[in-house]
Amino acid sequence: MNAELMRRLREITPEERALLENGGEIRRERYSSEGEFTVDSSRLIGPGRLMDVSTHTRFAHFPLHRHNYVEIMYVCEGSVTHILDGGKRIVLREGDLLFLNQTCRHEILPAGRGDVGVNIIVQPQFFHTAFGMLGEGNAVSDFLLHSLTREYPSPLYLQFHTAELLPVQNLLENLIWSAVYHDEPDGRLNQLTMGLLLLQLLRHTEKLSSNSGGMDKTVLRALQYIEDRYASASLEEFSRAEHRPMAEVSRAVRRETGSTFKELLQKKRFQQAVSLLQGTSLPVADVAYAVGYSNTSYFHRRFREIYGMSPSVCRAGGASHSHK
Secondary structure (H helix, E strand, O other): OOHHHHHHHHOOOHHHHHHHHHOOOOOHHHOOOOOOOEEOHHHOOOOOOOEEEEEOOOOOOEEEEEEOOEEEEEEEEOEEEEEEOOOOEEEEEOOEEEEEOOOOOEEEOOOOOOOEEEEEEEOHHHHHHHHHHHOOOOHHHHHHHHHHHOOOOOOOEEEEEOOOOHHHHHHHHHHHHHHHHOOOOOOHHHHHHHHHHHHHHHHOHHHEOOOOEOOOHHHHHHHHHHHHHOOOOOHHHHHHHHOOOHHHHHHHHHHHHOOOHHHHHHHHHHHHHHHHHHHOOOOHHHHHHHOOOOOHHHHHHHHHHHHOOOHHHHHOOOOOOOOO
């Protein structure tokens, strides 16, 4: 990371100075109003901003709390230890990213001077651009969908190990720089940067820690399987690879996502079909085959049922292409 930026991030904040000089605890009123300890974005984020960055307060225990926004913690150097409600311990080391939804309650153990963590504070609407870039039916977009619409009742968190991913590091540095130096007035560039960051993470789900929780790991793998293998994917093949009965996998996917495996697979295939129709000159029959349909008549019929138009009209730019 840029040396000047790291110098800024290492600086002792007034709150940290008071903790070093006087000891004591985190001043709860700085972060939250009365009642349950819910960190309020309005206490941390600049006026009119959808995303902001603050350094994690070191030298003191941060008691059990949750947020009314999505928090992304990135560890620039050293380590930061989180204890999730229920006792699960997560140690974030240099280059690690932790996504926490609004339901996830956690505490943070005291960090030392050499432990530099950055909290990226994100309002829900900030993710609209990124969500459109990601598509649906994958681990990252599922986290955003359930977190931002509050349809997911359980705590949900994702931990990525990104120290060796230079594109991810560069995008994070851009986000942090723009927030620290306030050099992106309308936020559009940051929204695109966030979308690119999430796309990079989606390409590297092997860096998704096995600690990540809140969703059945088989379902996370199913979402990634559909993302990667949509043209040939099948519930039978995936269940065989997981050594789990198809009915059991099907129930888990429906329980976690609200959609069946078949529905998620179809959605992915037709989203890709629209992309090919509008971005290439491939004949419709070839588009159908490319996304997994050898029966062109069936593809035409389902396309019209879903989008209310034929593939040819879609290619010509007719109407909107929202999925029914």
